Amino acid sequence: MMKRISLCVALLIVLSNSSYAYHAYPKDKLLTSTATFIDVRSINARQRLQKIKPKALWVDPHSLMEINDFLKSHIKQKDKEFIIYCSCPDDEYAIAMAEIMDREGYTNVYILKDGFNTLDNYNLLVKDVRK
Numbered sequence: 001m002m003k004r005i006s007l008c009v010a011l012l013i014v015l016s017n018s019s020y021a022y023h024a025y026p027k028d029k030l031l032t033s034t035a036t037f038i039d040v041r042s043i044n045a046r047q048r049l050q051k052i053k054p055k056a057l058w059v060d061p062h063s064l065m066e067i068n069d070f071l072k073s074h075i076k077q078k079d080k081e082f083i084i085y086c087s088c089p090d091d092e093y094a095i096a097m098a099e100i101m102d103r104e105g106y107t108n109v110y111i112l113k114d115g116f117n118t119l120d121n122y123n124l125l126v127k128d129v130r131k
Contacts (some may be wrong), residue, residue, distance in 0.1 A: 020099035025083050025110035030122050035081035037106075038070075040093040042117065049087060051125040061086070061093040071104050081108040084089065085115025 025035075027041075037056035045051070060066045072082070082101065086093035094111040101109045112118055119125050 008058075021113050022084075022095065022102065022109050027118060027122075030112075030118070030124065033083065035079075035083045035110070038082055038084045038097065040084055040097050041088075042085045042093075045087045045116075046128065048110050050130045051116075051120065053085075053119055054126055058086075059097065061097065067097070067100065071101070074106075078104075078106045079108060081110070081114050082106065083110045085112040085119065087116035091115060097111045128130070 005009060020043075025033075037053050039056045039058045041049070042061060043060075046058070052058075057070070059070045084097050085091075086095040088094075091111055091113060096117055098109045098111050102124045116125075
């Protein structure tokens, strides 16, 4: 419970920052993008929506350890293009992850506005067959 409270506080601090360290990814470039997609939907959202973007990396937005592990494993790719998406209203988790990545020195971080719905509209999602 304490971890969840700490995570919520951290996310609120990140979201309260008035300057934005990310840009919205242009939707017209989605079909040709070579960027690495990062799915920051919660476990519940993934189970409820039952679709995934093939080859997207999933980072549990409720786990500071997973976020830290992701950052450590991509430390030599800070100039690589990353597109972050979630399924939450106003893209809260995607924005929080983009802010964290910016603070860690990642330079090409984008959020996908209305992420999950946009990917679905562009037919970039498949049924999640993992159990």
